[in-house]
Amino acid sequence: MELDKISFEVALNLCLENAKNIEIKESVFINEALGRFLAEDIYAKRNSPAFSNSAMDGFGFKYSNNKKFKIIKTIYAGDKFDDFEIKDDECVKIMTGAKIPKDVNTVIPIENCIEVNDEYIVIPEIKKGANIRIKGEEVKKGELLLEKGEEITPEVIALLVREGITNIKVYKKIKIAILSTGNELKEPFEIASEDEVYNINSYSVSALFKKHNFEVDLVGIVGDDLEETIKEISKLKDSYDVIISSGGISFGEKDYLYAAFIENGLKPFFHGILVKPGRPTMAGIMDKTFVFSLPGNPLSAFINAFALAIPTLRKIAGARKYYFNYVLAKNEESFKVNPKKDHTILGFLNAGKFKVYEKYKYGSGMLKPLFYSNSLVLLNKGRDFIDAAEVLKVIPFNSDFVEFSNPFN
Amino acid sequence: MELDKISFEVALNLCLENAKNIEIKESVFINEALGRFLAEDIYAKRNSPAFSNSAMDGFGFKYSNNKKFKIIKTIYAGDKFDDFEIKDDECVKIMTGAKIPKDVNTVIPIENCIEVNDEYIVIPEIKKGANIRIKGEEVKKGELLLEKGEEITPEVIALLVREGITNIKVYKKIKIAILSTGNELKEPFEIASEDEVYNINSYSVSALFKKHNFEVDLVGIVGDDLEETIKEISKLKDSYDVIISSGGISFGEKDYLYAAFIENGLKPFFHGILVKPGRPTMAGIMDKTFVFSLPGNPLSAFINAFALAIPTLRKIAGARKYYFNYVLAKNEESFKVNPKKDHTILGFLNAGKFKVYEKYKYGSGMLKPLFYSNSLVLLNKGRDFIDAAEVLKVIPFNSDFVEFSNPFN
CATH class of the missing domain: 3.90.105.10 (Molybdopterin biosynthesis moea protein, domain 2)
Structure with a gap:
């Protein structure tokens, strides 16, 4: 069995096309x-505004050639009044947000008056209709x-x-289960010896989803036993809209997870992506439950959870906008890539420039590249060198979402 | 009394300089x-990795001129074993993440072998040390x-x-009180007649702070009474690290809030900013409580809560990084500005371009400009026209934060 070789772009599109809103309100x-x-x-x-009102602290009057006005009344924000007549040489003192009397069609701010005292004001030329917010204008x-x-x-x-x-x-909030696999992993609250490692993915992916306003359940670890794994998946399928796992789907030996998903009726959209890092990634549908199998390596698991799963989860959860709103930035330092693969490239976006993390020479088992980055570049295969000063599409980790975009370089 | 005319940049710097971390853990x-x-x-x-391990599913051996290796053992991720010797023509089948025996210094991925069967492998030229993650390398x-x-x-x-x-x-989470002022405002769960308006700011600013992981208390409305307002502020001062109000601090009449703050010992850093929109904004310190008085208009209250308060709250809450990480974008459509003021300009940042909302012709009482925007441009005074294709510093509403930046244009 060999993994699929589809592109990252096709993988993302397959996820999005197959994601259906749960439609429960x-x-x-x-x-x-x-x-x-x-x-x-x-x-x-x-209507907004609900009533015509003054945009400034000032004086309201009926526009004419007159430049001197007697102050006949003060109107505060929130004042209610029976409407009254205002003569051509009369004005009201009026506060920001206060309702204007029906005869007033222009307001002059206090500081623009030529003269102001308790009884009258003198004004310079002003545009008819100035400083009034008309009912329903917005x-x-x-x-x-x-x-x-x-x-x-x-x-x-x-x-x-x-x-x-x-x-x-x-x-309704979608129900997401995060499943751990691999007997060898220790939970962070356990003691790990020098030759044991902690279960990073469940916690990092949970936190990523929480940051994006999704709730998750950590449903525990399934052991290295096919029957047990089939049973566990079958239970989860009935209770969750989405199941996220990591590891265990690349090649046969001891990787029971793939078989257990298939046994439960999973129809994969893809099983493997020709991308560095993050190749052993699968997505599919199992009855109504959407399944993401992320790589076991924590760096690539995190990147694919971000770049593939987050847009998909938004669509399932009912969002209109689920495409990353990339920015453009100049590449600060040149770097080499393998032209036969797509690439997901970590770096730091700052002041209009993107700096790739350590010339793109980092491993998919590392975490510092993630911590010292704040953004991701999705690169389609075919290039072997990315020049300094080249303009790249960059997805900030804090990206907002738009109705459509093509974030691939 | 007239409002101060300091610049937006100075206002932000004054807030940040005076913000002190609460230092409670x-x-x-x-x-x-x-x-x-x-x-x-x-x-x-x-160490990370905690032990030297294989970066691939493949075969591990001692590097030499030999190209054919007998498979003597299989090692899975998580396997523990007493170390053993490996001869020059022997190899182990080894899975990603599995610990390498002490004699192994190179791993070849399965798919790169020339020949693979159950007993032996034949390999092409490979670099010594390939595909091994060395203990402590990260x-x-x-x-x-x-x-x-x-x-x-x-x-x-x-x-x-x-x-x-x-x-x-x-x-510890900082304690933030959101104070409403103005008897004329209706709460959204009340019925407002056509000439009444709802209390937007408390809810929009609360939501903005929540989005940025701050918790807030809506502490209610203070009425138009000086004594009552003084008492209310005095109580809040004892219980909160930060008080946020909106409206009521521009000019004297019925604006008791400013007087009540001063009576409680507020030392303002500034009381008014020469910016459009958002002039009637104040910040200061009252004993140990940080005070922000935002404008009454919902659009400018929101912008100043974002651009001034969020960085400041982060610093008070203990963050190392509290400067907006702006991006660079081409201005899509030219617009005019008043050269005598600073400006906070709303627009939509998409695919590397910034499009100002409706040519910057919108009022500070509106909300659509906020809803249809996803970013903000901070412009210092002195310019009267911003050309299309000009490159601007733009702050996304979802901006991350860095140790230092100067986001002003």
């Missing part, structure tokens, strides 16, 4: 909704404000609160 | 530590791994788990 209070995805379109319940009652699938960000919460909306329908 | 389990800041230096407890036991103030990211969690570290000292 629930109602949540906006304070608890950050990072969730809207399961309904939201239409404006009111949002008309009934218009579409937010689309299904929009992520609830702080900016979205601002829009919702302005409407007086406190409860919204969002998609 | 607590111990947390790593699964709960995401987004917190380390309160101790972490030194490596073990990390030497005792070396400094992580510095005090490092943010606990998924990558940091990977480093900690590799060490078998499950509990770490982090700085």
Whole structure:
């Protein structure tokens, strides 16, 4: 058995094409909704502004050739009043956000007046209509404000609160199981001797998913026994929307995980990617459960969890925007690559430049390259050298997401 | 009384210079530590790799001129064994991550062999030392791994788990109070008539802080009464590391908040910034409590909470890295600005280009400009026109943080 040789780009596209939104909705209070995805379109319940109001602390008047105005009243933000008439030589003192009387069509800020005292003001030339926010100028009652699938960000919460909306329908959180394999791994709270290693992937991938607002269950370790592994996977399949494993799917001996997935009906989209690092990666669907099998090496497991799984999980969770919003940056230092493979390249993006980590000479078992990087370059095969000053598409680890992008170089 | 006219850059620097780490530590389990800041230096407890091991599934041997090797044993990841001798024409079949016997100094991947059967292999020319990860090649036991103030990211969690570290000292979460002012505001769960508006800032700023891993308390609304406001501030001062308010500090009438802060001993660093939008902004220290008074307008309150408060809160919370890591992007569409002021300019950063929101013609009372933007440009005064194709420093809303940067254009 040999691993597939599909490209990283095809692998990502296969994941995204096969990812289906779970389509289960629930109602949540906006304070608890950050990072969730809207399961309904939201239409404006009111105009914004709700009433015409002053954009400045100043004086409001009916525009004419007149330049001297008697102050007849002061209006504060929140003041309610029966409307009244204002003559051509009269004005109101008015605060920012205060409702303007129906006759007022222009406001001059206090600091722009030629003269101001308790009784009157004298003003210079000013544009008719200045410093007034007209009712409905930003949002008309009934218009579409937010689309299904929009992520609830702080900016979205601002829009919702302005409407007086406190409860919204969002998609239910997807259930993700993180499965450990390999009897040889020690959990970090155990003691490892010098020739034992800790189970890094479950914790690093969990933390990555949490950072991206996904909840995960660490469902434990399956042992090196085919029957036991088949049973365990079968249980998980019934309870989880997504199963994430790492290691154990490359070549036969003692790698029961692949067989146990297949036995449970897994249909892989791919089983192996021609990429450095991170080749032994598989994704597929098992009944309704999406499966990601990440590499065992912690660096490549993390990169593929980020670059392949995060966009896919967003789509399953109901997001409209699940493509990385890459930036452009100049490559700071040249480096060599193997032209026969795709590459996922770690580096530091700063002040418009991308610096590859240690000339791309690091191993997939290392962790410092991850820690000292803040971004990733996805490179398609065919190149053997990346020049300094070349402009690259770079994905920040903190990337936001857009409706579509092609982040491959 | 007139507002100060300091620059946005000076305002930010004053906030950062005066922000002091609270220096209270607590111990947390790593699964709960995401987004917190380390309160101790972490030194490596073990070598990484902990033992020399194979980087590939392949065959390990003692390098010589010999090209044909008899397979004498198979070693799996996690196998423990008493060391044994290997002759020049012998090799071991060895799996990725498996410990190498002391005599093995080179590994050839299975797929690179000329011939492989159950008994022997034939290999082509290969470099001595290939495909072996040497004990300690990445990390030497005792070396400094992580510095005090490092943010606990998924990558940091990977480093900690590799060490078998499950509990770490982090700085205590800072206590932040969000104070609403202005009797005229309705809470979003109340009914607002057509001439009433909702309290947007408390919710949008809370959500922004939550997104940045800070916890906040919404401590309610203080009314338009000086005595009451003084008392309320005095109580908050004793309980919170930071107080955030919005509105009520620009000009005297009905704006009791400024007076109440001063009465409680506030020493402002600045009271007004010559910036559009967001002029009525104040920051200062009141005993040990840091105070931010944001503008009342929701757009400028949000921008200043992001651009001034977030870096400052990170420093108070103990972060080593609290400067925005800006990117460079080409300005897509020219726009005009008032040369007498600094500007905070919203726009959309995508595929290496920055597009200003509606030619920078939007009001500070609006919210759509925030929703349709994903990034901010900080512009110092002196320019009246920003050309298309000009390269700008742009701060993504999802920016990461670095030890130092100058994000001002």
